[in-house]
Amino acid sequence: GQSLEQPSEVTAVEGAIVQINCTYQTSGFYGLSWYQQHDGGAPTFLSYNALDGLEETGRFSSFLSRSDSYGYLLLQELQMKDSASYFCAVKGSGNTPLVFGKGTRLSVIA
Amino acid sequence: IAGITQAPTSQILAAGRRMTLRCTQDMRHNAMYWYRQDLGLGLRLIHYSNTAGTTGKGEVPDGYSVSRANTDDFPLTLASAVPSQTSVYFCASSDSIGYTFGSGTRLTVV
Numbered sequence: 712g713q714s715l716e717q718p719s720e721v722t723a724v725e726g727a728i729v730q731i732n733c734t735y736q737t738s739g740f741y742g743l744s745w746y747q748q749h750d751g752g753a754p755t756f757l758s759y760n761a762l763d764g765l766e767e768t769g770r771f772s773s774f775l776s777r778s779d780s781y782g783y784l785l786l787q788e789l790q791m792k793d794s795a796s797y798f799c800a801v802k803g804s805g806n807t808p809l810v811f812g813k814g815t816r817l818s819v820i821a
Numbered sequence: 822i823a824g825i826t827q828a829p830t831s832q833i834l835a836a837g838r839r840m841t842l843r844c845t846q847d848m849r850h851n852a853m854y855w856y857r858q859d860l861g862l863g864l865r866l867i868h869y870s871n872t873a874g875t876t877g878k879g880e881v882p883d884g885y886s887v888s889r890a891n892t893d894d895f896p897l898t899l900a901s902a903v904p905s906q907t908s909v910y911f912c913a914s915s916d917s918i919g920y921t922f923g924s925g926t927r928l929t930v931v
Contacts, residue, residue: 754913798864800864810866
């Protein structure tokens with residue numbers, strides 16, 4: 712089976728940097744994804760890491776260490792609109808569906 | 822606009838009634854998924870389909886059934902609704918890496 716652990720809540724100040732960690736246990740590993748969900752909305756795809764290292768997309772970056780079964784999402788220059796829930800998700804193989812973590816609720820404060 | 826359409830947006834359903842949640846995509850994605858989202862539990866996979874004509878069970882399939890007669894449609898049926906099926910249901914599709922989610926159906930079983 713697969714399981715993921717991420718913090719339930721994180722609070723950060725507008726303009727700051729925040730890191731949301733995710734550790735996973737899986738029988739197979741194909742990649743780690745991150746999704747953002749605003750209250751009342753649908754999850755939206757942010758990033759995907761299949762290999763070790765850092766992937767950068769604008770203010771958001773995602774990191775993966777396969778040997779440590781660990782990844783994180785880094786949000787820079789935080790804005791109030793970044794307040795949302797963030798989910799890490801793991802794919803065990805090419806044809807298996809994503810398994811999601813329980814999500815981290817990020818609150819950005821002034 | 823390309824994407825996923827779910828219907829209805831919300832529904833209150835009497836326990837014991839049969840209900841079909843509709844999901845249609847226009848992106849010609851092969852894979853489709855049904856997740857339920859409950860507070861504190863994240864997104865849990867109900868059923869999935871890697872291609873038209875095939876389906877598979879997810880983490881919480883009991884009480885639900887699906888069919889995939891064609892590429893575009895992936896309905897989810899509750900044969901006899903129970904209060905524990907009160908949840909927000911998201912349909913999603915994927916071509917490779919990222920999932921595209923519908924806007925969800927909020928179902929209340931009373």
